[in-house]
Amino acid sequence: MPCRGCIVNKLEFEVKIEEPEHLHRLLAIFKPCNERAAEIKVSEHGHLMMNESLMRGFVDFCTDHLNGIEILFRTSGEDWLPLSSAEAVFDAKWIDGVIAEEAVRFDFQPIVDLKGKTYGYECLARFWREDGTRVSPAEAFAAAKTRGRLYALDRMCRLAALRMTADMDPAWKVFINFIPTSIYSPEFCLKSTVDLANQLGISPDRFVFEVVETEWVEDVEHLKRVLAYYREKGFAYALDDVGEGYSTIEMLADLRPHFMKLDMKYVRGVSEDSRKQRVASTFLEKALQLGSVPLAEGIETREELEWLRQRGYQLFQGYLFGKPGTFSEMQQRGARLA
Template sequence: MSACPTCNCRKPLGFGIKMAFQPIVDIAKKNVFAYEALVRGENGEGAGRILGQVTEENKYTFDQSCRVQAIETASRIKLPGSLSINFMPNAIYEPETCLEKTLETAKRTQFNRNNIIFEVTEQEQVVSQQFLVEVFEAYRKEGFKTAIDDFGAGYAGLNLLADFQPDILKIDMKLIRDICQNKVKQTLVRSIQQIGEELGIQLIAEGIETEDEYKYLRDSGITLMQGYYFQKPMLEAIQDVNFP
């Protein structure tokens, strides 16, 4: 495979990007498990507006820039615990080479690489599932944790789990919405819980917005959660979480 192209990782698309951070909470320990870095525009513009400008030509540079910006900002605001970064597998040329900027940034900012989680959405159609497995394995070799986002809603699903078991599965918010009233969703989430338990994979329920959703998941034994119910993403900042 060819090496990654050279690029200016700080201003990839002709506009600036910033990062917002949303906590992933551990309701059993009453602390923050990690913060997910979410891309925003320079003036706080939403992710949709930014991602809408990503093309085949600039996606590699965009992906690299998001990693650098997330780590630099997390270091600057003294982000406690782990940092979860979304990555675009179709933007990667060769896993080890494409990690060089990430490793350099972590070293330069003194951000512990063992506190970095790389997550990929299950909804992204990767060119090759085997290549995605190679990417995950390369990341794990360097000490990064791995996660599959939106699990239960996309293209990879159980086929990917058969080839690679990530550290974390994030249960898709569509399965979480109104789960307290939907027996089908309850059954599906219980199945995912069983998979996680038997394979030694941590589960995060994402997209929690109501007290009823929170209470149902809590009573079901899920302890890692993320969503507006706890805190909305904050631009280049964090604050104490008000635990229920």
């Protein structure tokens, strides 16, 4: 099966112009204006194929000289977009360097059990551009999505997190975020994760892959296949934003999550807010009904912790137990909490 994003190759742009006469007219005008225009190929579907350098010149030409002609483009089999969106793809090129250079490190935030003992850590990715400026995870993944590099960035982060935590105390669970919508074939796309765990000699049951982007679940069957593959290989997985993304108990039962995370917006002030208390109680009921471990994140006060603990929550995460820190800080913190 061909790879659709594991490796950051040069982008190839596919351009579609619906009317054949417009296509021939455009080429007749553009080719004399660009000495490299001969490198443009025409596919069997009548679409133009060109590299990024040519595409930049093509976009400039169309912007300056063509009006009223609908021109669409895409990269790597992604969705078709209007030509005006091409500049955003060009501007996001910096993410290619982040992926190629593996310019990521991780901070770790503790997850504790009912007794305050360290249960595990969530890996939180941190990124840098080539010039040394820091990039937020939201900005990095937005650029990767724009550029068609979402799977490549997600894969890089997953593998780097495995390497980083290989020497961690095996008694601790490692929660690693991943984006299931970036994975088109679990057997193919996730094989590298399984292979690396085997190479490092670490047991898959130490890792919990935490599903992000769960507020809108459009293809539940695909998500089920992805999670079933992880379960089959011995990994665990967690779902967050359950109240937002998974509206029915039947859907949750199909996904069979090992852990369910209560979002921090329902945790902050839960000891005093009756609406949040109702959400937290319903969430807990669902988790226990499914046999999932309920985990509350974003805890900042003792009052929040006590309310959740008394209701039956089993795992807890938040600034009350420690802010995210480096691997060495995590080790020292874990030794104190253990």
